Amino acid sequence: MMRTFRERGGEVVVAGDGRADSPGHCAKYGVYSLIDMNSGQVIGLHIVQSCILHFQSNEVKLSYNIDLEGLKRAVSALNGAGINILEIITDRHMQIQKWIRENMPFTVHSFDVWHIAKGVKKKLLSLAKEKDCQDVSRWIKSITNHLYWTAASCNKGDSDLMESKWKSVSSHVQNIHHGHQGPYKECQHDLLQDRVWLKPGKLAFLYNYYYLQLTL
Ligand SMILES: [Zn+2]
Known part of the structure; x- marks a missing residue:
């Protein structure tokens, strides 16, 4: 898939979102997915272990944390494969906005x-x-x-x-x-x-x- 993207010019528009397991059951892991908006294909899937599990179950913080860590890994994997992200679409979590602003200055950030x-x-x-x-x-x-x-x-x-x-x-x-x-x-x-x-x-x-x- 990565080779195909590179052959097409190596530039993508992606949408990303994370999903935490329901707190109260198993809140230990979450999944972050990245979709290529052009083809609709999933081009990144990252399982993230919550770093704040030890602080017990603040549902919201947990979800944000998985989103941010998942996003970092997904972006790093694409960059490592020589793919340039022209635009990224996410929700409006403040941590996500801040990280993209500081680490992806040439990428357009849109809200889902x-x-x-x-x-x-x-x-x-x-x-x-x-x-x-x-x-x-x-x-x-x-x-x-x-x-x-x-x-x-x-x-x-x-x-x-x-x-x-x-x-x-x-x-x-x-x-x-x-x-x-x-x-x-x-x-x-x-x-x-x-x-x-x-x-x-x-x-x-x-x-x-x-x-x-x-x-x-
Ligand atoms: Zn009207």
Whole structure:
């Protein structure tokens, strides 16, 4: 496989993610996988023993640790095989961002929309349980779909348009489809049937609670 990649020019765009065994069962090992985005083939698979096992089971830290160690090994294996990583797609863990910034200065780092959408959904589900916020639950599917659409419909690097499209959802859920801030001035959908629109009071909460925390 590595020879094939080298023959094609030796440059790849990859996506990586780690998976820890469920804490409480066996949290000793995790697997980090790297996929070539062009062919869809797995080009790296690394089993990592958790270095912080002795500190007992902090689930989150454990998962991050496996991700970082797995990433280091996967990148090192590709570099050792003479493959140049043009772009790498990961989740948004801070340690991962820092390591890539410091160690892969010529590689573009992109975030995986699936992980972002997963985080969005989790926060919205939690918000929908708050007093007077039950209507939010009706919007969770639309909002996460909108996030996928935002990522898919913008050219790479057009962060202004991407941000504008993403933030337009806060007006859309109030039945406001024009006058959005930034280059995405109005929604592109057809006329919509009436539905349970969110009211500004609830939206303010939604906005503070969630949107301002998310930077695409
Ligand atoms: Zn709209």
